[in-house]
Every structure is written in structure tokens, then in C-alpha cells.
Amino acid sequence: MGRLYVIQKHAASTLRYDFRLEVDGTLKSWAVPKGPSLNPTHKRLAVQVEDHDIEYADFEGQISEGRYGAGQVIIWDKGTYEPIPPEAELPIKRRLENGLLEFRLCGEKLKGRWRLVRIKGKKREWLLIKGADEYASRTRDVLQESPQSVVSGSRIQDK
Secondary structure, X not given: OOEEEEEEEEEOOOEEEEEEEEEOOEEEEEEEOOOOOOOOOOOEEEEEEEEEEHHHHHOOEEEOOOXXXXXXXXXXXXXXXXXXXXXXXXXXXXXXXXXXXXXXXXXXXXXXXXXXXXXXXXXXXXXXXXXOOOOOOOOOOHHHHOOOOOOOOOOOOOO
């Protein structure tokens, strides 16, 4: 049984995809401006942001003007993830400290092997990279194919 993961599409001052992984009862979070790609040759910038409470994984709606992150949020994808190799071999927290987390997603839109790799010399800048597996594609654009929420079916008007 895996741990929770969620991607919230967030139209704040700019459009981004907030990639969140459950680690030790909180959501470790990265803002991915271009969103995830199924193409293993694409390295998507993922800027680590503040942790969120686990309950935030269910949030979909409007963050009101004047508040941090004001704008519309939808749950673009959700599911579970499992670290590769299993956590018993090395805790997820330690992998993040070391700057490399490999994992398998089992979501509604994203599946298969992925990696988060911290950029050398940077504290908060990572790369989100799709693994070369049966779910990888050099031609499909999952962001364009499936822009809607997996919960409500609603869409965000891309800015």
C-alpha cells in the first residue's frame, strides 16, 4: 500500500502544478511551473515550497484575493506512490536530504517510475523527471489531453 500523492493545478499569479508527496504525516511540496511531462528527456523544474498539512490534499476551490496564493486550485491528479527501493532500505526523509528520490506513481493520470533530483548547489531547486517505462511517451502531452480535475471535472482557464 502506497503513500498519498496529489498534484494541484494552481492559477495564482502564474499557472503552476503543485506536486505533493506524503512524508511523515505532512505533504512535501514542489511548485512545477511547466507541469509534469511523460517524456523522459524532459527535466521539469520543481521548486520546493513549504510543507502542507495532509488535509490540504483534498482542497479544491478559490483562495481569496489578498491571501497568499490567491487564485483557483483544482486537484489535477491524485493517487499513491511508493519509493524505489522500498522505504525499509532507506527512509524517504533521508533520500530527500541526499537530493534524490525515486518512486512509482499510481495515480489517475500519472503512473510508473519518476525521480526528483535536487540541482547541485541549490537548496530548493529540483528536477522532476519521468522514468523510461511503459507509461512514458515522447509524443503525448498529458497536460493538454487532460486539463480537468480528477475530483470535480472542472477546469482552470490557463493564463
